[in-house]
Amino acid sequence: MNTDNYILQVHGLNIFYGNFHAVRNVSFEVLPGEIFGLLGPNGAGKTSTLSAVEGLLKPQSGSIVVAGNDVNKKPLYAKATIGVQLQATSFQSELTVSEILQLYAGIYGVAMSPGKLTAILKNIKLDEAAGKKFGQLSGGQQQRLSLAIAVLHEPRLVLLDEPTSGLDPQSRRQLWERMESMREKGHSVLLTTHSMEEAEAVCDRIAIIDHGRLIAIDKPQSLVDSNRSNPEVIAASRRGKVTLEDVFIGLTGKAIRS
Amino acid sequence: MQTIPKTSTALGSLLRADLVTQWRNRRSFILLLLVPVIILISWKGIVEKFGGPFALSTCITIGLVAIGLMGYSNSVARDRDKGIFQRLRVAPMPTWCIMVSRLLIQLIMIFLLTTVIFIAGKDIDHITLSPSGYIISFLTAIVGGAVYLGLGQLIVGLIQNPETVNSTSRLTYFLFIMVGMFGELGVLGDQIKQIVLWSPYGTVKRIIAAGMQPGSWSQETTTALLVTIAYAVVFSLIGIRKFKWNNK
Numbered sequence: 388m389n390t391d392n393y394i395l396q397v398h399g400l401n402i403f404y405g406n407f408h409a410v411r412n413v414s415f416e417v418l419p420g421e422i423f424g425l426l427g428p429n430g431a432g433k434t435s436t437l438s439a440v441e442g443l444l445k446p447q448s449g450s451i452v453v454a455g456n457d458v459n460k461k462p463l464y465a466k467a468t469i470g471v472q473l474q475a476t477s478f479q480s481e482l483t484v485s486e487i488l489q490l491y492a493g494i495y496g497v498a499m500s501p502g503k504l505t506a507i508l509k510n511i512k513l514d515e516a517a518g519k520k521f522g523q524l525s526g527g528q529q530q531r532l533s534l535a536i537a538v539l540h541e542p543r544l545v546l547l548d549e550p551t552s553g554l555d556p557q558s559r560r561q562l563w564e565r566m567e568s569m570r571e572k573g574h575s576v577l578l579t580t581h582s583m584e585e586a587e588a589v590c591d592r593i594a595i596i597d598h599g600r601l602i603a604i605d606k607p608q609s610l611v612d613s614n615r616s617n618p619e620v621i622a623a624s625r626r627g628k629v630t631l632e633d634v635f636i637g638l639t640g641k642a643i644r645s
Numbered sequence: 646m647q648t649i650p651k652t653s654t655a656l657g658s659l660l661r662a663d664l665v666t667q668w669r670n671r672r673s674f675i676l677l678l679l680v681p682v683i684i685l686i687s688w689k690g691i692v693e694k695f696g697g698p699f700a701l702s703t704c705i706t707i708g709l710v711a712i713g714l715m716g717y718s719n720s721v722a723r724d725r726d727k728g729i730f731q732r733l734r735v736a737p738m739p740t741w742c743i744m745v746s747r748l749l750i751q752l753i754m755i756f757l758l759t760t761v762i763f764i765a766g767k768d769i770d771h772i773t774l775s776p777s778g779y780i781i782s783f784l785t786a787i788v789g790g791a792v793y794l795g796l797g798q799l800i801v802g803l804i805q806n807p808e809t810v811n812s813t814s815r816l817t818y819f820l821f822i823m824v825g826m827f828g829e830l831g832v833l834g835d836q837i838k839q840i841v842l843w844s845p846y847g848t849v850k851r852i853i854a855a856g857m858q859p860g861s862w863s864q865e866t867t868t869a870l871l872v873t874i875a876y877a878v879v880f881s882l883i884g885i886r887k888f889k890w891n892n893k
Contacts, residue, residue: 441735443890463649467737477728481669482662493658494736496650 393452394419394544394575395440400449402435402599409435410446411599417544422566422576424590426583428639432599433579434474437548440577441471454543467495470542470574472533474549480522484513484532487521488539495540511535527558534565538574545569547578551585563589583632593631597639610634655738659746667750670720677711678758680822682765689770697772701762702854703826705786706846708758710821713793714814717751718800722810725801730890748794755790759783774857781856788870789849791877796845798884805892821846848873 395417402410410432417423427433438444440451442462451458456465478487488507492499508514511531516524524532530550537545547566551559566576566589580586586593587607594604603610614620615629620637624630667674681704692700724730733743759782766772774782797814804810825846828837841847848869855866 443731443734463737463739466735467649469735471732471735473728473732473735475728477732479662479666479724479729480727481666486662486665490658490662491736493661494650494655494733494738496648496654 392419393417394421394454395577396450396452397436397440398450398452400436400439400446400451402432402439402444402446409599410439413449413596413599413601415594415601415604417575417577419543419575420570420573421591422570422578422589424586424593425577425579425596426581426586426593426635427579427596431596431639433596434548435599436596437546437577437579441469441546442466467540468543470537470540470545472530472537472545472547472550474552478521478532481520483518483520484508484524485517487532488536491536491539497540507535507539526553527555530554530558530562534562538569542574544575544577547576549579549581551580551582559585583630583635587631595635595638602638603634607631614638649737652738652742655736656742656746659733659738659742660749663746663750664753667754674716674754674757677716678708678761680711681705681708681758681762685762685765686769692770692772697766697770698774698854698857700770701766701772701782701857702850703829704762704766705759705782705853706789706825706850707822708762709755709786709790709793709849710818710825710846712751712754712758712790713795713797714800714818714821716754716797717747717794718797718814719807719811721747721797721801722804722807725890726807726892728891734890751790751794752787755786756783759786775859777859778857781859782853785852785856785870788873788877789853792845792849792873792880795877795880795884798888799880800884802884802887802889805889825850843869843872845873845876848876 393416397416398414400410400413401408413432413436415423425433425436435444439446440453440458442458442465445459451465453465454468456468458465482490485504485508488504489499505514508517511534513524513528513532513535516528521529521532534547534550537547551562554562563585566578569576570591578590590607592604592606593610595602595610603614605613611629611631611634614634614637617634617637620629620634623636624633684707685700685704688700691703730743734740763774763779763782796817800813800817801810804813824833824837825841825844827833828841829847829850831838842851851869852866852873855862855869
């Protein structure tokens with residue numbers, strides 16, 4: 388495959404926090420129109436990897452290229468190509484939904500006519516809450532607004548850090564549909580998640596990261612198939628039938644992480 | 646080729662949002678203004694004894710301490726804790742835009758504070774200055790404000806927890822007011838008076854007072870101005886170097 392076709396290329400990524408080696412030589416690629424899941428236990432290095440792609444932290448070594456733009460050499464160009472939803476929704480609680488959308492439209496250089504604003508608000512079912520302050524929104528409403536802002540500038544790559552954590556089943560399903568709709572429009576999605584159900588439901592490919600190392604990368608079903616006879620995966624299996632969660636537990640261990 | 650949005654457009658949007666946020670938090674700014682205005686109203690004897698510039702410069706200095714320590718440092722600590730800065734940092738604009746927007750808001754606050762004190766001084770104590778006195782006072786208030794904004798930056802640079810930032814800034818504010826005001830009057834002894842004169846409180850107050858009467862500007866005032874600038878630079882540099890954009 389022509390490597391220019393990748394929307395994201397991460398190569399030989401190493402991240403240290405002091406003496407702690409958080410991400411160890413991680414490499415992967417994301418294709419256009421692909422939903423790519425990054426799975427791992429707590430503290431495995433998922434958010435650190437994502438933060439490096441977002442440009443929030445500088446890796447000690449390795450390269451990250453987003454749509455042909457090196458994140459470290461051309462950070463503003465790389466950032467203009469990506470849309471981000473961080474783990475914690477984070478907007479000024481004194482601003483209203485409309486004001487937050489207008490703020491980020493200005494920051495991303497998106498012309499925001501009143502008609503366009505109304506259409507976005509209707510699309511995320513926040514038209515009646517347009518004048519509500521961010522601090523007054525429910526968790527699901529905050530997530531929908533956050534996602535709308537992540538795709539406001541039609542980015543080629545959308546980064547979602549545990550987007551469904553804390554959401555009720557209805558909101559979670561709705562978010563999955565939105566991710567699939569993004570894929571249909573040609574956006575690529577890189578998401579981190581703890582939910583195997585989510586990974587199986589929406590991801591085209593997943594990578595499992597543990598102790599900072601990438602230990603598996605494939606399609607969800609292919610990962611299950613290729614690990615069916617792995618003794619650790621069989622030992623982790625609870626109902627005789629091997630699931631993606633069994634593969635995850637088998638590969639990363641049963642010990643609880645911090 | 647990917648295009649990036651204009652920095653001026655991004656900065657304009659940020660500034661508008663920060664202004665709206667500040668306007669919605671106007672009660673806290675009014676509370677910050679109350680202390681110097683109450684001092685101005687209640688200390689009529691000071692005006693008669695030490696003159697109008699002494700009273701006005703004391704009130705402006707106390708207001709500047711409040712803006713830098715209570716207003717700026719607490720809002721930065723709170724927004725950092727909420728992750729607002731992190732969300733802004735992943736956007737395609739230079740990171741300095743975030744802080745420039747915040748500082749421009751503080752500049753407006755300094756201008757408002759100085760104006761309110763001048764109006765209160767004229768209405769209540771009939772203190773008037775020459776046109777050049779007003780202009781130079783605004784400029785020296787900005788230089789003095791930079792010292793306390795730098796001190797606020799130093800506090801949020803050294804302390805991560807927003808609650809600890811809040812309590813530290815309140816304690817520092819209280820110390821500045823009590824030791825500054827009473828120390829300058831000699832109530833706490835000559836040694837403390839000398840220390841206060843060359844402290845961030847004393848140098849800022851002196852340049853503002855001298856600015857109100859340009860004719861009284863002396864060599865010692867120039868030295869105080871240089872010391873004030875040095876305080877602002879040192880506090881800001883350490884505060885910026887130690888500052889972390891998130892709490893994790």
